[in-house]
Amino acid sequence: MKDWRNWTIAITGVNARAENPGPGCAVARCIREHKDFKGKIIALGYDALDAGLYSHQLCDQSYLLPYPSSGEEALLERIKDIQAIQGAEPIDAIIPCLDSEMQSFSRLKKSLSKNNISLFIPSRDQFNLRAKNNLFTLCKEIGVKVPETKTVSDPTFFDRCADEGFDYPLIVKGIYYDAIIVYSAFDAQMAFAKLIGTWGYPCIVQKLVKGDELNLAAIGDGNGNMLSPVMMRKRAVTDKGKAWAGVSVVDKSLERLASKLVRKLAWQGPLEVEVIKAPDGKIYLIEINPRFPSWIYLSQAVGRNLPVTLLKTMSGDKDLDLQPPTSGTFFIRHAQELIVQLSEFESMMVLGGTRSTPLFESNTPDAESA
Amino acid sequence: MTKLLWEPPFIQPHRLGEINKFGRMKARDNYVEHVFGVPVALLKEEFGSPCFVTSEIHFRNNLRNLKKAFERRYGDVIHGWSYKTNYISAMCNIAHQEGCYAEVVSAFEYEKARKLGVPGKKIIFNGPNKGKDILERAINDGAHIHLDHLDELNLVSKIASRLNKIVEVSLRLNFDTGFTEPWSRFGFNIESGQARQATRLLAASKNLKLSGLHSHIGTFILEPKAYIQQVRIMCKFMREIEASHDIEIDTIDIGGGLPSKNALQSIYLPPEQVIPPLSEYADAICNTLIEETNYRNQLKRKKPTLIFESGRAAVDDTQALIVSVVGNKRLPDGKRAAILDAGTNLLFTAYWYNHQVQMTRPADGPLADTALYGPLCMNIDVVRSSIQLPPLEYGDTLVINPVGAYNNTQWMQFIEYRPNVVLVHEDNTYSVIREREDLEVMCQQDRLPEHLKIAFSTTEAKK
Amino acid sequence: MTKKSKLKLGNGNRCERLHALAISETGFIFDPQTGQSFTVNQTGLFVLNGFKKGKDSETVSHDLADACSVPIELAQSSVEAFILQLERYL
Numbered sequence: 021m022k023d024w025r026n027w028t029i030a031i032t033g034v035n036a037r038a039e040n041p042g043p044g045c046a047v048a049r050c051i052r053e054h055k056d057f058k059g060k061i062i063a064l065g066y067d068a069l070d071a072g073l074y075s076h077q078l079c080d081q082s083y084l085l086p087y088p089s090s091g092e093e094a095l096l097e098r099i100k101d102i103q104a105i106q107g108a109e110p111i112d113a114i115i116p117c118l119d120s121e122m123q124s125f126s127r128l129k130k131s132l133s134k135n136n137i138s139l140f141i142p143s144r145d146q147f148n149l150r151a152k153n154n155l156f157t158l159c160k161e162i163g164v165k166v167p168e169t170k171t172v173s174d175p176t177f178f179d180r181c182a183d184e185g186f187d188y189p190l191i192v193k194g195i196y197y198d199a200i201i202v203y204s205a206f207d208a209q210m211a212f213a214k215l216i217g218t219w220g221y222p223c224i225v226q227k228l229v230k231g232d233e234l235n236l237a238a239i240g241d242g243n244g245n246m247l248s249p250v251m252m253r254k255r256a257v258t259d260k261g262k263a264w265a266g267v268s269v270v271d272k273s274l275e276r277l278a279s280k281l282v283r284k285l286a287w288q289g290p291l292e293v294e295v296i297k298a299p300d301g302k303i304y305l306i307e308i309n310p311r312f313p314s315w316i317y318l319s320q321a322v323g324r325n326l327p328v329t330l331l332k333t334m335s336g337d338k339d340l341d342l343q344p345p346t347s348g349t350f351f352i353r354h355a356q357e358l359i360v361q362l363s364e365f366e367s368m369m370v371l372g373g374t375r376s377t378p379l380f381e382s383n384t385p386d387a388e389s390a
Numbered sequence: 391m392t393k394l395l396w397e398p399p400f401i402q403p404h405r406l407g408e409i410n411k412f413g414r415m416k417a418r419d420n421y422v423e424h425v426f427g428v429p430v431a432l433l434k435e436e437f438g439s440p441c442f443v444t445s446e447i448h449f450r451n452n453l454r455n456l457k458k459a460f461e462r463r464y465g466d467v468i469h470g471w472s473y474k475t476n477y478i479s480a481m482c483n484i485a486h487q488e489g490c491y492a493e494v495v496s497a498f499e500y501e502k503a504r505k506l507g508v509p510g511k512k513i514i515f516n517g518p519n520k521g522k523d524i525l526e527r528a529i530n531d532g533a534h535i536h537l538d539h540l541d542e543l544n545l546v547s548k549i550a551s552r553l554n555k556i557v558e559v560s561l562r563l564n565f566d567t568g569f570t571e572p573w574s575r576f577g578f579n580i581e582s583g584q585a586r587q588a589t590r591l592l593a594a595s596k597n598l599k600l601s602g603l604h605s606h607i608g609t610f611i612l613e614p615k616a617y618i619q620q621v622r623i624m625c626k627f628m629r630e631i632e633a634s635h636d637i638e639i640d641t642i643d644i645g646g647g648l649p650s651k652n653a654l655q656s657i658y659l660p661p662e663q664v665i666p667p668l669s670e671y672a673d674a675i676c677n678t679l680i681e682e683t684n685y686r687n688q689l690k691r692k693k694p695t696l697i698f699e700s701g702r703a704a705v706d707d708t709q710a711l712i713v714s715v716v717g718n719k720r721l722p723d724g725k726r727a728a729i730l731d732a733g734t735n736l737l738f739t740a741y742w743y744n745h746q747v748q749m750t751r752p753a754d755g756p757l758a759d760t761a762l763y764g765p766l767c768m769n770i771d772v773v774r775s776s777i778q779l780p781p782l783e784y785g786d787t788l789v790i791n792p793v794g795a796y797n798n799t800q801w802m803q804f805i806e807y808r809p810n811v812v813l814v815h816e817d818n819t820y821s822v823i824r825e826r827e828d829l830e831v832m833c834q835q836d837r838l839p840e841h842l843k844i845a846f847s848t849t850e851a852k853k
Numbered sequence: 854m855t856k857k858s859k860l861k862l863g864n865g866n867r868c869e870r871l872h873a874l875a876i877s878e879t880g881f882i883f884d885p886q887t888g889q890s891f892t893v894n895q896t897g898l899f900v901l902n903g904f905k906k907g908k909d910s911e912t913v914s915h916d917l918a919d920a921c922s923v924p925i926e927l928a929q930s931s932v933e934a935f936i937l938q939l940e941r942y943l
Contacts, residue, residue: 171568401897
């Protein structure tokens with residue numbers, strides 16, 4: 021019987037710009053390096069410069085998808101196309117790794133399942149409940165602390181916010197993405213205008229809590245249980261606030277908080293919980309991401325390979341084979357160049373994917389002759 | 391040798407970092423031959439291009455669904471048909487046949503509703519500019535007047551006193567819900583005390599009786615929770631003024647703002663992913679209103695009637711626009727462009743929506759990023775700045791939708807005639823519900839003074 | 854780099870730059886000298902291949918008119934415009 025060990029697994033989010041990489045390549049790496057995995061990996065990208073598309077170590081085939089903004093119909097059509105191209109090696113499972121595509125995939129779950137493609141992702145309701153503007157209510161219900169938050173649609177708020185206990189510096193967030201730290205009313209109004217312009221009304225204003233940034237990655241089994249939590253403390257960040265170096269930790273209070281959230285939401289699929297641990301030991305929830313984080317390779321390193329755990333869960337394999345949580349394993353993210361042949365690049369540009377016969381011989385005409 | 395499809399040769403450099411998805415994806419059989427059950431070719435032949443096509447059954451169904459959604463949850467509900475969204479007479483009468491009141495915002499709209507036979511007591515009169523004469527008529531007709539500012543309050547009071555009448559009025563309120571840009575230019579502000587001031591004046595007035603509260607929190611509201619806040623704030627205000635004055639509020643009008651399945655340019659994800667279902671809005675509004683007015687049961691007082699004024703959500707997807715390609719271009723950066731016989735003159739909403747544009751024949755050639763321009767000699771006349779389309783040919787017919795909200799009212803008469811608007815009836819027959827304009831219509835209101843009757847003298851003309 | 858003098862295609866001059874181009878049947882073009890890649894449409898590809906074979910623009914225009922069944926004047930003017938585009942990029 022075919023199980024996760026010989027599935028063909030498609031993974032999105034294989035963009036890998038050094039300062040803010042998508043999680044896809046790390047997820048692929050976790051699966052590829054598992055000793056039992058004999059299947060195929062397909063990289064699904066959105067841009068011909070997504071590095072993961074060209075990594076022969078990580079993937080066997082790769083394809084471009086239509087942008088999430090073109091909607092789920094275009095996406096479904098494209099996936100059916102890819103299934104046709106794949107022929108005897110059809111996709112068995114997709115692991116979506118980007119926030120912006122999660123709604124499309126969750127709405128396509130049934131249609132994909134008809135095409136024998138499995139997904140293990142949160143429902144639209146779960147996705148919405150953890151959205152930034154709903155997080156506050158959710159946390160109140162289950163007694164999880166969040167930095168005090170307010171939705172703001174009137175920028176004059178920033179002139180009088182101190183009256184309401186919002187002292188600078190504050191964080192101003194867009195309704196979907198982006199967060200800007202502001203130090204004055206002037207800053208705040210600039211940030212407000214920028215975020216409203218990009219993401220629409222309202223903005224979210226959050227008090228800044230000082231402390232350590234801790235992240236937890238895990239899988240919700242859909243019945244309220246949290247599987248295989250792996251925790252990490254950021255030790256250095258890029259100028260986009262993304263982890264550049266981190267270390268595995270074991271923090272019981274973070275684990276309790278995350279499992280509360282998973283239970284409350286009956287979360288299904290991967291998730292990342294971002295918190296701040298204040299010097300007094302109190303934990304404040306910052307964000308829940310509905311996917312694996314880009315530091316997920318650390319899970320493999322500490323013996324709790326989360327992407328493989330996901331596949332096992334999807335496949336009904338009860339033997340998760342998890343090591344006890346350990347702290348003290350470091351990671352440092354680094355960049356390296358991936359070599360891409362002209363023929364591969366052409367194929368991506370023209371056909372939107374790799375294929376067996378290159379149209380170009382890889383030795384291109386000699387520049388000297390020009 | 392197979393024939394090569396003609397297209398002027400062109401070369402386009404790849405700009406790294408903005409490289410498009412598929413390269414060149416094979417063309418899709420994504421086309422429509424019918425709108426609302428009628429062949430597009432037939433409509434174009436009979437009514438010309440461009441041409442608006444509207445579906446009666448669709449419109450009726452939308453109106454029924456809206457009403458049902460609120461009625462089932464709350465009971466006593468009035469839908470005010472927002473004339474400004476689409477005031478073509480036939481459309482208004484469909485709405486009235488479905489039980490809608492007329493929600494009007496100007497003297498013209500008021501007169502139109504009366505002309506269509508809407509009785510005054512079924513008219514909700516909003517808007518910041520209600521003149522003396524029209525107010526007097528509305529008072530005599532018994533229309534529901536929603537006060538927008540203090541000067542209007544005084545004016546209505548004066549007229550009522552002259553007519554020796556007691557006039558029931560509603561107050562339009564504005565406040566910050568925390569979710570939408572506050573529409574503070576309309577009505578009386580709660581936070582600054584203006585609304586309390588107006589209430590006090592009304593409570594003291596001999597001729598005016600405050601019986602309703604109204605507010606409108608914005609347009610295309612994507613967050614049902616915004617309505618929860620709105621209803622809470624309005625109800626809190628209601629309880630306060632009822633407690634401190636001899637006032638009883640009979641109607642709570644929550645305005646409109648419900649979105650349609652159209653793609654706002656400012657929103658990244660497609661509409662079906664960001665627009666919550668109607669039930670979520672109805673739940674938010676009705677549940678909050680029930681909660682907030684429960685106290686009335688104990689006081690053995692009637693719950694207020696809920697008024698809503700949805701226009702866009704009822705009519706947007708009931709209309710499509712048939713257009714034709716009148717020219718093709720290749721822009722200097724290599725991007726394809728086509729010129730259509732309709733632009734923002736007819737599709738005012740193209741300024742903020744990415745309307746869906748569909749072919750009416752199978753695609754012949756690869757899809758490419760295309761700009762669609764209208765016929766106006768203005769740079770801003772852009773129907774779509776970027777859409778994936780196969781090569782278009784002169785005379786190709788395209789169908790643009792949904793376009794039913796605000797276009798038949800905000801369209802502008804600039805250099806072009808406005809086209810036919812066709813209604814597909816419930817039995818699938820169809821007829822024109824607004825004739826296309828012609829030279830006579832365009833010149834009808836012109837008046838030529840005696841000395842300007844002639845453009846060229848006979849001698850000048852011969853030169 | 855003296856662009857224009859090299860690309861006098863109208864006179865039927867062989868153009869070294871054109872010859873060096875890697876032209877794929879898919880319409881993907883790579884210029885080994887600058888590292889720039891391009892897309893050409895099918896008619897553009899037809900014209901480029903004609904040039905590469907050493908045909909002058911007059912001949913290529915006639916071939917194109919035949920292949921697409923369009924008037925020769927249309928083909929000629931379009932090829933001329935195409936040459937201007939090439940001069941801009943190469």
